[in-house]
Amino acid sequence: AQKITQTQPGMFVQEKEAVTLDCTYDTSDPSYGLFWYKQPSSGEMIFLIYQGSYDQQNATEGRYSLNFQKARKSANLVISASQLGDSAMYFCAMRGGLNTGGFKTIFGAGTRLFVKA
Amino acid sequence: GAGVSQSPSNKVTEKGKDVELRCDPISGHTALYWYRQRLGQGLEFLIYFQGNSAPDKSGLPSDRFSAERTGESVSTLTIQRTQQEDSAVYLCASSPRATGELFFGEGSRLTVL
Numbered sequence: 001a002q003k004i005t006q007t008q009p010g011m012f013v014q015e016k017e018a019v020t021l022d023c024t025y026d027t028s029d030p031s032y033g034l035f036w037y038k039q040p041s042s043g044e045m046i047f048l049i050y051q052g053s054y055d056q057q058n059a060t061e062g063r064y065s066l067n068f069q070k071a072r073k074s075a076n077l078v079i080s081a082s083q084l085g086d087s088a089m090y091f092c093a094m095r096g097g098l099n100t101g102g103f104k105t106i107f108g109a110g111t112r113l114f115v116k117a
Numbered sequence: 118g119a120g121v122s123q124s125p126s127n128k129v130t131e132k133g134k135d136v137e138l139r140c141d142p143i144s145g146h147t148a149l150y151w152y153r154q155r156l157g158q159g160l161e162f163l164i165y166f167q168g169n170s171a172p173d174k175s176g177l178p179s180d181r182f183s184a185e186r187t188g189e190s191v192s193t194l195t196i197q198r199t200q201q202e203d204s205a206v207y208l209c210a211s212s213p214r215a216t217g218e219l220f221f222g223e224g225s226r227l228t229v230l
Binding site: 044110 | 162
């Protein structure tokens with residue numbers, strides 16, 4: 001079975017500082033994908049970054065980077081130089097593989113990030 | 118538009134009534150998902166369609182919930198005999214391939230009185 005865990009219900013960060021949002025996962029698939037999405041108060045879901053299980057390098061997209069530690073089964077999101085517009089809910093997600101019954105994508109419970117001016 | 122379209126955006130119904138929610142995915146996207154998001158909560162997986170394969174229905178919470186998709190086009194999620202605990206935002210997402218990122222619609226907010 002697949003499982004995604006986000007243990008931080010809420011996080012505060014000072015504007016312009018970096019913040020790390022934690023995500024751990026569990027799967028028996030050798031091939032899987034990890035995603036982060038942002039959900040502002042408006043409710044839309046915005047894709048941020050993707051990491052494949054076989055990717056050697058950590059993924060980066062602008063101010064977002066994914067700290068992928070495969071042996072520890074963690075895929076933490078790092079946001080550098082936080083901005084007020086980063087205040088939102090952040091979801092970690094995992095897409096499984098054939099061993100766990102298919103390619104469905106499941107989500108963690110989310111972390112609400114508050115950026116302080 | 119080119120995005121995922123969901124309708125209705127808001128639906129208020131009485132307990133015991135049936136409701137149908139519609140999702141029009143991005144053209145050419147083979148994968149389609151339905152999720153449920155209760156207020157302040159995460160996304161709960163309901164069902165996944167991939168091309169012409171049998172759907173993964175493992176997340177449907179009860180036999181009151183069903184979904185259909187014709188080919189790689191529109192999908193409908195049906196909730197029969199609605200209960201108050203069915204109140205939530207129902208999100209649809211599509212993806213160009215089984216392994217890709219998801220593109221979400223704006224959701225259908227269901228309120229069961």
